[in-house]
Amino acid sequence: MEIIGIDVGFGFTKAYNGKNSVIFKSLIGDATDIQFRSLLGDDLSSESLHITLDDKSYFLGTYAELQSNIREFTLDQDKLIEDFVKILAIAAAGICTDTAAPINVVSGLPVGYLKRDSKKLKDMIRGTHEITFHNSDGKDVTRRIQIDKIHVIPQPIGSIFNLIFDDQGRIRDKALATQKIGVVDIGFKTTDFSIFDHLQYIERGSSTMDTGISKCFSVIANKLRQESNISIELFRMYKFIESGMVKIRGKEYNISNLKKRVYSHAASAIASDLNRLWENDWDIDSIILSGGGSIELSEYLSPNIEGNVIPIPHNIDARFNNVMGYCKFGRYKWGYSKFISEAAQMKKAADDPAQKNEETDPAAADDKASAEKQSKGLAWLRRQN
Secondary structure (H helix, E strand, O other), rough: OEEEEEEOOOOOEEEEEEOOOEEEOOOOEEEEOOOOOOOOOOOOOOOEEEEOOEEEEEHHOOOOHHHHHOOOOOOOOHHHHHHHHHHHHHHHHHHHHHOOOOEEEEEEEEHHHHHHHHHHHHHHHOOOEEEEOOOOOOEEEEEEEEEEEEEEOOOOHHHHHHHHHOEEEEEEEHHHOOOEEEEEEEOOEEEEEEEEEEOEEEEEEEEEEEEHHHHHHHHHHHHHHHHOOOOOHHHHHHHHHHHHEEEEOOOEEEEEEHHHHHHHHHHHHHHHHHHHHOOOOOOOOOEEEEEEHHHHHHHHHHHHOOOOEOOOOOOOOHHHHHHHHHHHHHHHHHHHHOOOOOOHHHHHHHHHOOOOOOOOHHHHHHHHHHHHHHHHHHHHHHHOO
16 A cells, blocks of 8 residues: 645645655647657656546646647636546556555645535545656556545645644654644635644634735736736746746846735735634644745745744755645654554553653643543544545
């Protein structure tokens, strides 16, 4: 059995199985005949994605952006689930793992769509799929991807699991696991706010807002259209945003200052929503920023958030935070059940009168209560789906 985390987002599709990872734009294009192939440049598996699935051929990601005449991209949740998820998820699974064994998948959905779309997501990708990868060297590889079990969790909790669990799905950060944690997960279209207290999901403090990084891209693209009369697709904005410069018909447009103003405004709006939503949750121990949008907005957002914000490490790609956490949780749920969780061990120690006496040792009572809460949180997550 293989365990893999898969995250099909509006901006990027990610997959991780503990060893291999893949990321590519959530962009689907028609497959066209390439009459000439240069031997120059990189030839990465995620940069020349040409697949056939269900007797239809597609270019995906950057390859679709460069080569396809018709390119499909969406910011609509229903269309993402119905038309994009299967193609992108199966392709990502096929790249990330080469096993012939059944695959168990952990994936996530925005908090606001979790209840509505969990069954749809599972129905789309569960089962056996035959996919062919057409390599640039002319050698085709056909794989049978058998997805057995699927567990869907709130997207933001993946970032917590990535910090709490080790690669084997065992709790490595006991302190964080027993805290009340807020997560701000900034994606391409949406921003998710979630609270987890001893790993128990708190509905009251969790919500999905349409304030993703795509709104920033849209404002900048509209300004460029006014000045140049050229409409730039949002999925093409990444490289321009990074460089701060756009060249349109030979003329250069410096968007660095515009980017700062737009990002500052977006960060202020997100912080206002967060502070209002969590007004009564003043006892949050730490706040985690996650998602691809957090890379762009963190320097503008952190000063506006009331609370202890855990800094984003500069040596990791924040876009993988959730999907890596999905994989680790999958290993906790399916792959390493023989291990007794640290939460159970803590509870056992707290219950053992030979070690601590709750009546005379207040810390013992606190340990027991903390362990019980943590155990309930993990038990709730295991029972879902």
